[in-house]
Amino acid sequence: MSKKVLVLPGDYIGPEIMAEAVKVLDAANARFGLGIELEYGLLGGAALDECGVPLPDETLARAREVDAILLGAVGGPKWDGVERHLRPERGLLAIRSELQLFGNLRPAILYPQLAGASSLKPEIVAGLDILIVRELTGGIYFGEPRGIRTLENGEREGYNTYKYSESEVRRIAHLAFDLARKRDSRVCSVDKSNVLEATVLWREVMEEVATEYPDVELSHIYVDNAAMQLVMNPKQFDVMVTGNMFGDILSDAAAMLTGSIGMLPSASLDQAGRGMYEPCHGSAPDIAGQGKANPLATILSVAMMLRYTLASPEAAAAIEDAVSAVLDQGLRTPDIHSEGTTVVSTTEMGDAVLAAV
Amino acid sequence: MSKKVLVLPGDYIGPEIMAEAVKVLDAANARFGLGIELEYGLLGGAALDECGVPLPDETLARAREVDAILLGAVGGPKWDGVERHLRPERGLLAIRSELQLFGNLRPAILYPQLAGASSLKPEIVAGLDILIVRELTGGIYFGEPRGIRTLENGEREGYNTYKYSESEVRRIAHLAFDLARKRDSRVCSVDKSNVLEATVLWREVMEEVATEYPDVELSHIYVDNAAMQLVMNPKQFDVMVTGNMFGDILSDAAAMLTGSIGMLPSASLDQAGRGMYEPCHGSAPDIAGQGKANPLATILSVAMMLRYTLASPEAAAAIEDAVSAVLDQGLRTPDIHSEGTTVVSTTEMGDAVLAAV
Ligand SMILES: CC(C)[C@H](C(=O)O)[C@@H](O)C(=O)O
Numbered sequence: 001m002s003k004k005v006l007v008l009p010g011d012y013i014g015p016e017i018m019a020e021a022v023k024v025l026d027a028a029n030a031r032f033g034l035g036i037e038l039e040y041g042l043l044g045g046a047a048l049d050e051c052g053v054p055l056p057d058e059t060l061a062r063a064r065e066v067d068a069i070l071l072g073a074v075g076g077p078k079w080d081g082v083e084r085h086l087r088p089e090r091g092l093l094a095i096r097s098e099l100q101l102f103g104n105l106r107p108a109i110l111y112p113q114l115a116g117a118s119s120l121k122p123e124i125v126a127g128l129d130i131l132i133v134r135e136l137t138g139g140i141y142f143g144e145p146r147g148i149r150t151l152e153n154g155e156r157e158g159y160n161t162y163k164y165s166e167s168e169v170r171r172i173a174h175l176a177f178d179l180a181r182k183r184d185s186r187v188c189s190v191d192k193s194n195v196l197e198a199t200v201l202w203r204e205v206m207e208e209v210a211t212e213y214p215d216v217e218l219s220h221i222y223v224d225n226a227a228m229q230l231v232m233n234p235k236q237f238d239v240m241v242t243g244n245m246f247g248d249i250l251s252d253a254a255a256m257l258t259g260s261i262g263m264l265p266s267a268s269l270d271q272a273g274r275g276m277y278e279p280c281h282g283s284a285p286d287i288a289g290q291g292k293a294n295p296l297a298t299i300l301s302v303a304m305m306l307r308y309t310l311a312s313p314e315a316a317a318a319i320e321d322a323v324s325a326v327l328d329q330g331l332r333t334p335d336i337h338s339e340g341t342t343v344v345s346t347t348e349m350g351d352a353v354l355a356a357v
Numbered sequence: 358m359s360k361k362v363l364v365l366p367g368d369y370i371g372p373e374i375m376a377e378a379v380k381v382l383d384a385a386n387a388r389f390g391l392g393i394e395l396e397y398g399l400l401g402g403a404a405l406d407e408c409g410v411p412l413p414d415e416t417l418a419r420a421r422e423v424d425a426i427l428l429g430a431v432g433g434p435k436w437d438g439v440e441r442h443l444r445p446e447r448g449l450l451a452i453r454s455e456l457q458l459f460g461n462l463r464p465a466i467l468y469p470q471l472a473g474a475s476s477l478k479p480e481i482v483a484g485l486d487i488l489i490v491r492e493l494t495g496g497i498y499f500g501e502p503r504g505i506r507t508l509e510n511g512e513r514e515g516y517n518t519y520k521y522s523e524s525e526v527r528r529i530a531h532l533a534f535d536l537a538r539k540r541d542s543r544v545c546s547v548d549k550s551n552v553l554e555a556t557v558l559w560r561e562v563m564e565e566v567a568t569e570y571p572d573v574e575l576s577h578i579y580v581d582n583a584a585m586q587l588v589m590n591p592k593q594f595d596v597m598v599t600g601n602m603f604g605d606i607l608s609d610a611a612a613m614l615t616g617s618i619g620m621l622p623s624a625s626l627d628q629a630g631r632g633m634y635e636p637c638h639g640s641a642p643d644i645a646g647q648g649k650a651n652p653l654a655t656i657l658s659v660a661m662m663l664r665y666t667l668a669s670p671e672a673a674a675a676i677e678d679a680v681s682a683v684l685d686q687g688l689r690t691p692d693i694h695s696e697g698t699t700v701v702s703t704t705e706m707g708d709a710v711l712a713a714v
């Protein structure tokens with residue numbers, strides 16, 4: 001039975017890192033007889049340049065048909081001047097929303113080989129393994145009404161709406177609890193329920209869903225305290241679950257704790273477990289075209305895709321082991337370079353993983 | 358000319374740390390002939406227990422009359438069960454709003470004597486000195502409509518409104534630029550203008566106000582990237598200015614970078630420079646009544662009050678120097694204790710500062 005994967009390389013370093021990830025995926029495909037067929041599409045700035053919109057109908061139509069999507073990265077200064085509704089990020093937000101990819105998994109893992117790369121003291125981050133589960137299709141990112149209006153006194157006001165319904169919270173809660181069961185069975189829900197009504201309901205529904213998971217421990221933390229605790233003692237967390245906006249902020253902070261955001265993959269899943277996979281990092285315009293980009297987060301996104309959506313855990317493990325092997329060999333792209341290791345280019349890193357698969 | 362200060366000790370460790378701060382304020386008052394008169398009032402849980410509301414009319418009336426307010430900390434588990442509109446935090450939010458204390462200054466400074474207390478590597482945080490300027494009376498904290506409603510399909514939805522008008526952004530912008538002039542003349546404005554319209558206007562107004570400060574450099578950063586950069590390389594920032602919600606999160610993260618949140622004061626100013634001063638930390642229910650609380654943040658809040666609102670920079674400097682001196686003597690409350698230093702109680706720490714003033 002053949003499986004289809006839509007590849008969306010995106011902008012700036014997107015195509016560079018994607019080329020390496022596709023190499024590795026092809027190799028796994030052949031070695032494990034996965035029967036995966038690749039299709040290519042446009043998203044973000046690349047789509048805007050070619051088709052005049054950041055999410056072309058054709059990309060969306062294909063995205064709905066395939067089993068999984070592999071995304072590089074979108075956006076960058078080239079499109080700073082375009083109208084707001086045409087910006088590359090809009091394409092990303094639209095595909096998340098159209099496909100109802102509500103469950104965003106963002107692991108923050110410290111690779112032992114890269115322990116030195118963190119800005120935190122080794123004892124604070126050694127062995128770090130957090131999974132942030134971010135709600136991705138609701139909250140203030142998509143809430144209506146929104147816009148900029150002129151008030152009666154003549155001045156302008158910008159406004160957005162932060163909202164969550166019970167069913168939106170319930171489905172992300174279930175995802176977080178299910179994932180926690182495969183880990184250390186602890187869920188910490190992040191809200192600001194001492195101030196925001198939207199998160200009062202969030203907390204209530206989390207409590208309600210928790211009764212169905214008596215084996216999983218649920219705790220609650222205010223978002224400001226969560227940001228502090230991530231800096232002070234990140235290892236206290238197992239799964240953190242939160243809304244779209246808080247998840248955006250906390251997952252980036254958590255990823256950076258590891259010092260190796262160039263290593264971290266992510267998954268965005270729908271109710272059926274179909275998903276879009278992409279690196280946690282962005283399109284890095286400053287290093288595009290120089291062979292400096294780290295392809296490992298995209299390669300690890302391939303592994304995540306094989307595990308979560310394509311039900312090929314063996315192939316996933318082979319890729320993850322290959323990444324670990326090249327790190328053991330001392331190969332490093334510039335972002336994770338440290339004394340005593342060998343700097344390699346994007347392509348050389350991809351080739352090394354390929355050889356190890 | 359006499360000046361009036363309203364003292365609001367608040368809850369849990371609030372009265373303990375306030376007792377020490379008042380000792381030090383009394384001493385400075387006598388030594389520098391400041392003519393300060395103290396009044397006492399109730400806020401938060403203490404007010405709720407006594408008067409049935411977290412911000413009694415009498416407290417608010419006095420607060421409007423005095424020159425400055427000194428606050429301990431409010432809130433705690435004792436009042437977990439009370440109705441939302443009566444919770445201690447509501448008193449804090451109400452006093453901020455009623456007095457239009459829109460400008461919240463939260464310094465994140467690393468005391469050289471405490472360099473080891475940070476969870477970050479010494480070279481990342483040595484010499485850290487950031488000032489976060491948080492808008493405190495607008496944004497999603499106060500935006501209407503808000504609440505929990507039942508949708509047509511029968512399920513509930515929690516909702517809040519994030520909004521900023523031009524004039525609200527303009528006044529916080531001016532405050533940030535004015536403060537930057539007294540420092541390194543760099544303002545970094547934090548928004549999420551790639552997603553939120555409320556912050557599109559925010560960015561526009563920041564640009565507009567910047568034209569009046571050609572000597573100050575303005576840059577912009579998305580909030581997710583700001584959280585990352587604070588972890589990776591916090592020393593790149595001078596003044597950061599942002600809205601109420603993002604400021605809540607980022608200022609706590611920044612404070613924690615120093616490892617000594619028990620050391621950090623804050624100011625909340627109105628248009629005329631009158632203000633409320635309080636430690637950055639909370640009411641710490643877990644250590645209340647044990648003599649373990651660190652009074653230095655509250656003592657340094659007194660210094661900040663003398664400098665910003667009461668125009669007594671000499672007295673402010675004397676208190677700050679005294680704090681530095683006791684740190685040099687190796688005296689530490691448990692939160693900032695490290696090898697080779699002497700653990701002292703809340704009272705002993707207060708007495709040591711008093712002796713040094
Ligand atoms: C590009 C931007 C719209 C996006 C977001 O805020 O969700 C990004 O920061 C992310 O986290 O994937």
Ligand SMILES: CC(C)[C@H](C(=O)O)[C@@H](O)C(=O)O
Binds near residue numbers: 605
């Ligand atoms: C107690 C709470 C309402 C408050 C806030 O969120 O503003 C606190 O976290 C703060 O930062 O002063």
